[in-house]
Amino acid sequence: MKAKSLKHVMPDAKTENPLDARLRGELDQLRARALYRTRRVIEGAHGVRILVNGRECLNFCSNDYLGLAADPRLAAAAKAALDAGGTGSGAAALISGYNREHQALEEELADFLGRPRALLFSSGWAANLGVIRALAGRRDSVIADELNHASLIDGGRLSGAQYLRANHADLNAWAVALAAADGEQRLAVTDSVFSMDGDIAPLPQLADLCATRAATLMVDDAHGLGVLGPQGEGAVHAAGLGVTEVPVYVATLGKSLGCGGAFVAGSEALIEYLIQRARTWVFSTAPPPAIAAAARRALRIVREEPQHRERLLANVRRFRAGARQLGIPLSDSETPIQPLVLGQEQRALDLSQALFDRGYWVAAIRPPTVPHGTSRLRITFSAAHTAEQIDGLLEGLATGLK
Numbered sequence: 001m002k003a004k005s006l007k008h009v010m011p012d013a014k015t016e017n018p019l020d021a022r023l024r025g026e027l028d029q030l031r032a033r034a035l036y037r038t039r040r041v042i043e044g045a046h047g048v049r050i051l052v053n054g055r056e057c058l059n060f061c062s063n064d065y066l067g068l069a070a071d072p073r074l075a076a077a078a079k080a081a082l083d084a085g086g087t088g089s090g091a092a093a094l095i096s097g098y099n100r101e102h103q104a105l106e107e108e109l110a111d112f113l114g115r116p117r118a119l120l121f122s123s124g125w126a127a128n129l130g131v132i133r134a135l136a137g138r139r140d141s142v143i144a145d146e147l148n149h150a151s152l153i154d155g156g157r158l159s160g161a162q163y164l165r166a167n168h169a170d171l172n173a174w175a176v177a178l179a180a181a182d183g184e185q186r187l188a189v190t191d192s193v194f195s196m197d198g199d200i201a202p203l204p205q206l207a208d209l210c211a212t213r214a215a216t217l218m219v220d221d222a223h224g225l226g227v228l229g230p231q232g233e234g235a236v237h238a239a240g241l242g243v244t245e246v247p248v249y250v251a252t253l254g255k256s257l258g259c260g261g262a263f264v265a266g267s268e269a270l271i272e273y274l275i276q277r278a279r280t281w282v283f284s285t286a287p288p289p290a291i292a293a294a295a296r297r298a299l300r301i302v303r304e305e306p307q308h309r310e311r312l313l314a315n316v317r318r319f320r321a322g323a324r325q326l327g328i329p330l331s332d333s334e335t336p337i338q339p340l341v342l343g344q345e346q347r348a349l350d351l352s353q354a355l356f357d358r359g360y361w362v363a364a365i366r367p368p369t370v371p372h373g374t375s376r377l378r379i380t381f382s383a384a385h386t387a388e389q390i391d392g393l394l395e396g397l398a399t400g401l402k
């Protein structure tokens, strides 16, 4: 009781510690600039119909592209693993945390992608940080697209390597940056599908450039895996590239696979090296085995049930055709990430709120996630959306933009 009442005591300028005083000032500034962020609490499943603050609405901002996050078959696989082996792995994989479920998932991922080996990480963030730091050091160079995911940017910075940024998907800029990179080894890093824009990197051309400059290409396929390619093998496979052209492949299990965690796939030597040197892997507890069991089930669904991917892409086409008819400005994206760029932060927040009031949840994306002046609604689609739901969203957008 006492602790609870203490929490509610209003801060007093005289007694507030210097840290809190500084943080409060910065928080006030974020509020004034429409950059303050808050969370909404979800009750139960993270599907298309989602219970937010006690109210059901339709989710158009998840990365659960195939609708697997709430699929009972994944939950059943996790439950069976929980019953058999409990919750925690208890230690890092190199100590005593490496479970048969982890091993099986790594083998099945490698097999699916046609790569010799895979290594499971607890998150995409951990994978990107760990891999880049392991592969690039002070004497090396990292060349990166300016719109790369924050984890790739941080990985590059933390590595201590010379860091060269190329304008987004600009092959000339990439050529210049690769030529300017004077490190002993050059690691070129790009998202496949850009997470806030939905466009796809020019992977074959980047692979060619890297080959001529003896640079190693690393691709983060977080939004391509399960979505692109004839069987959902992702953007790298869809571009006709293999382990020779793209030696370092990273993808996550928390998006189209509906689970959580991530993995790196590549050669025997790469994976063995990461096992020795990727600090975010070596010094981190192995993921719960049940999550690996669920991801194995998800991977089987991806392989055996192309209808989800087909429905997803049909949903994207329906949205784009409808938006064109209604005069809603579209970007060039053909993927399930469909941004509606609005510019000012407040404009994005207002439209997001207007849609939410109608029962459609589309998050407003603001700096620093996107560059200043490009605040947007990031609309994402799932195989589980119905045609009526998409039409309803289009109507809401058209009304909100008037």
Ligand SMILES: *Cc1c(COP(=O)(O)O)cnc(C)c1O
Binding pocket: 122, 123, 124, 125, 126, 128, 149, 151, 191, 195, 220, 222, 223, 252, 253, 254, 260, 261, 262
């Ligand atoms: C989501 C995402 C990550 C981070 O993956 P987590 O598993 O959520 O930590 C990394 N890269 C890209 C491109 C992403 O979209």
